[in-house]
Amino acid sequence: MAKITILVVEDEIAIRGMLTIILEQAGFLPLSAGEVDAAQKMLSDNLPDLIVLDWMLPGISGVEWARRLKKDPSYREIPIILLTARGEEEDKVRGLEIGADDYLTKPFSPKELVARIRAVLRRSGKLFGPSQLILGDLILDTEQHRLSIGEHQLDVSPTEFRLMQFFMTHPDKVFNRTQLLDQVWGRSVYIEERTVDVHVRRLRKILAEYGREDLVQTVRGFGYRFSLLN
């Protein structure tokens, strides 16, 4: 299988070099550019699987570029991770509808960067695992975009599907609402914590049709856990 390509757009040479090395070591194929113009050209050459983009850039800002990309049908699908300076900008990233899929505040650890990249890729389905997740008689097929219990198709909405996908890839582990929001909805949206409850409720309702509502368990005071055990 071909390597995952990641385009890094960052003006400071030192950081760019560092990013490149981190990404290489993580098994990705890094491309890099120092400003938007160059990046744009690389884009048309061959689409990267993900873009790591500095918030502040000379010329067109990263934010502005991100916004444009998200409007362009040919590029809309490419996930973007924004690199922001510490502090205030964080709120902006969350608040504004920029279209970034995640963001990272400098300074960050290599480990964190790679983890976020993986998470985003997984969310957008570019990270190949087996396309089928099988847990007991539960089957989640990302390629077909289908969720089933035994022979029965479950009719789930996009968000429910992602939630289920996350749960099934992280069974037997408790997550609080914030973690679920970050992982399933993406870090750059701001949503009420209680909304998670509602989605869990919806998922349970669907699972209940086959008597499996207890797959998603409440851990009072913490959050939720997905588990085949009871």
Added chain:
Amino acid sequence: MAKITILVVEDEIAIRGMLTIILEQAGFLPLSAGEVDAAQKMLSDNLPDLIVLDWMLPGISGVEWARRLKKDPSYREIPIILLTARGEEEDKVRGLEIGADDYLTKPFSPKELVARIRAVLRRSGKLFGPSQLILGDLILDTEQHRLSIGEHQLDVSPTEFRLMQFFMTHPDKVFNRTQLLDQVWGRSVYIEERTVDVHVRRLRKILAEYGREDLVQTVRGFGYRFSLLN
């Protein structure tokens, strides 16, 4: 079966040689020319099944020639793959109505070239796969360009046929609209994503005559899926 003939028009000798070798190894029969005049002569001798054409050529440019060919009834049917330099031209290929069936940005990998050639040939029906695709009681005959359910002929338009062909060769998999456009309409046309909906609609309408409209399923938020299962 006779070998597929591919005419390469490229002025740089090194690249031309490389292309020839790649094509030979892929099992095609390559012809080559260094400029349009020579190519034009070869054309009248015997029609190739496909033309690989450099964007920039001395004398008449590749683009210009492509345009002419697409106007000429005797040559219009020959698929053309344009070789473009890196960068901006990509937009032009998509934007302008040049008539190329696909394009490739240099540098490209042999693998990619061959893959694109196959894709284009398949789309234009020149690549023989099994001439009959049978899925359940659905029969798609690529030679006769016929689609039937059991004994009944379905009356489908060319685009509907290609769409169905793509679906039947890739069952049980979700495709988004961009993927469908790229695969069924070709990479070098720019068409509204929503147009896919309309064609799906038309296909369903035809299938509905035999109660099979659910073969093409909507996956909300993603795209469409063809599946015999429900």
Added chain:
DNA sequence: GTAGTATGTTACAGGTTTATGACATCTATA
């Protein structure tokens, strides 16, 4: 048991995505 907190449940408004029909344009062919 009670107050206080956490979670379950429901309804709903607003937003987004898809379905559908109509239409203008284009092509091939009579």
Added chain:
DNA sequence: TATAGATGTCATAAACCTGTAACATACTAC
């Protein structure tokens, strides 16, 4: 050239999703 068919786009309708608020219920600590 006239005609039928095909195709892409648009406007509108319909279906569906989603986040939130409000109220109900369950649990915990005292």
